[in-house]
Amino acid sequence: MFEAIPEEKMIREFVRQVARQYDRKYWLAKAREGAFPDELWQEMAAGGYLGMMIPEEHGGGGLGLQQMAVLLEEMGHHGIPLLLLVVGNVMDAGLIARYGSEETKERYLPPLARGDLRFCFALTEPTAGSNSFRIETSAKLDGDSYVLNGQKMFITGVDASDHLLVVARTTAFEEVEDKREGLSLLIVDRHAPGITLQPLEMGVLHPETQFAVYFDDVRVPRSDLIGEEGRGTRYLFDALNPERITAAAVAVGLGRHVLDKAVNYAKERVVFDQPIGTHQGLAHPLAEAKTHLELAAVMTRYAAYLADEGDKLTAGEYANMAKFAAADAATEACDVAIEVHGGSGFSTDVDLLELWPYIRMLRTVPVSREMILNYIGEHVLGLPRSY
Ligand SMILES: Cc1cc2nc3c(=O)[nH]c(=O)nc-3n(C[C@H](O)[C@H](O)[C@H](O)COP(=O)(O)OP(=O)(O)OC[C@H]3O[C@@H](n4cnc5c(N)ncnc54)[C@H](O)[C@@H]3O)c2cc1C
Structure with missing residues (x-):
């Protein structure tokens, strides 16, 4: 261990x-x-x-x-x-x-x-969605540079970044035998001519804004290709698994943040002459949320350990399970925290409702619960693929 x-x-x-x-x-x-x-x-x-x-x-x-x-x-x-x-x-x-x-x-x-x-990361596209192999942003080699065309969606913090790491197709989906082939990773200067940013109206309060990013004949020096052309999928999971593990860590931390608030309130708020935390109707959900959070914390640490040890396959399995467990545990903790606060849970002073969309978002981002369950069903349990 x-x-x-x-x-x-x-x-x-x-x-x-x-x-x-x-x-x-x-x-x-x-x-x-x-x-x-x-x-x-x-x-x-x-x-x-x-x-x-x-x-x-x-x-x-x-x-x-x-x-x-x-x-x-x-x-x-x-x-x-x-x-x-x-x-x-x-x-x-x-x-x-x-x-x-x-x-x-x-x-x-x-x-x-x-x-x-500063760098941001651009994979998601409006049409492809979770099916990343179907991305359409293309990068065509022309002399000593790639010419990038396409659109990315929900890209976090582009405005605050100097570069984007863009996942693009150097060979179109229709032209590859294996869908995993033909993806390439390019470092793109955020200020390069042909890039347009459109801020998205998101309901998640946080300092990094999401953008739709449009590439219109953007020239990227060939030297800014990472690794070999067309082999991006082989590299990508060395970023996506760490993303899942670190997203899990953020979820665990935020879960502890909201749970601390709830526990303090449950000790202090007196109704019917005793602190509300006395009632098992509140104490048990709090204890359950704490247990789920700490289980997720151990799972996250184990996934990080496996990744650091270079155990790619198992690290992938645990990265997915950790992200699933942590996002669910944090969401549970936030819901319980709101419940414990009664009406005050809905006041901006208490700062729980502000966090709710962020925490809930971690169930869907960077990879949704359903796609994680698909992965676990297929790759961990060996069940037939449904899609
Ligand atoms: C705040 C925020 C920040 C983000 N930042 C970035 C970023 O910096 N860079 C980036 O590249 N992306 C970013 N994203 C995009 C994010 O990774 C995607 O939104 C997420 O992966 C889900 O993809 P989608 O929105 O296209 O959903 P879709 O793929 O359209 O899925 C919609 C729903 O259908 C379900 N579904 C789809 N296929 C299946 C299936 N086969 N089986 C079962 N269910 C299925 C999904 O689970 C989901 O519930 C961000 C998103 C948000 C909201």
Whole structure:
């Protein structure tokens, strides 16, 4: 079984310190303004946490997903989660570090670690949806550059990013024998001519905005291709599994955040001459939510451990199960927390309803419950595929 990581205490202490200054109020103010929390980001860069998973020879800390999961869990616990950390500094940095050329690594990884460059991740398309193999954004080689055309949907934080890591088809779906072939990963300059951003009206309150992104003959230098052309699927799951694990960590942290509020309230609020937490009608759902959250926390840590150990297959299975368990547990915790607060649960002062869409979103994003259950049914249990 896996062991405790030596850096855990230090990471949690760092987040506690940072969250004294850049607390939930700061995060909410940024979210309401639609402004990126630059100060918090720079503080994390200064502490070496943006580059935590970047190899030491490229300016990072050389640590793994277990440490990153602790960081994100603790940020969630303080109510200050950042999705750009997941997509840019876990997924994109990981892909570049693992599959980028030496030149690409040297160009992008040190500034990512310093917080001088930010990256977002663009896979989802309006037509393909969860069926990522059916994406239509195309990248055609023309001389020394690829020409990118297409549309991406729900892309988090493009406006606050310098680059997008785009998944595109270098060979059309109709022209490949195996649907997994023909996908490629490209680093795209956000300010390149031909890129248009359209902000989406989302009901999730957080500082990173979602956008539809349009590519109209966008030129991408060939040197910004990651790995080999057409082999993107082989690389992609080394980003998507870490994404699921870190999303699970965020969910566990946010679940603890809302549960803490509920427990404190249940101890303090007196009705019928005794604290409401005395009633098992509230104490049991709270205890159940706590148990489910901590189960999910262990599952998340185990998935991170397997990924760090390089056990790709099992890590994939556990990444999916951890994300499923953590998102459900956090949603349960938030629902119970609202219930415990009675009418106050619906007041903005209590700051639970603000979190509800975010927590609930984690059941659908980055991969939906149904697609996870499909994966577990097919790949873990060996059941026939239904679709
Ligand atoms: C806040 C937010 C941030 C996001 N950030 C990013 C980002 O930065 N980058 C990015 O690339 N994407 C991002 N996304 C997109 C996100 O990953 C997708 O929304 C998610 O993967 C679901 O895809 P979809 O919305 O196309 O749903 P669809 O694929 O249209 O699915 C709709 C419903 O049908 C179900 N369904 C579909 N197929 C099956 C099946 N075979 N069996 C059973 N059920 C099925 C799904 O589970 C779901 O419940 C973000 C989304 C949101 C809401």
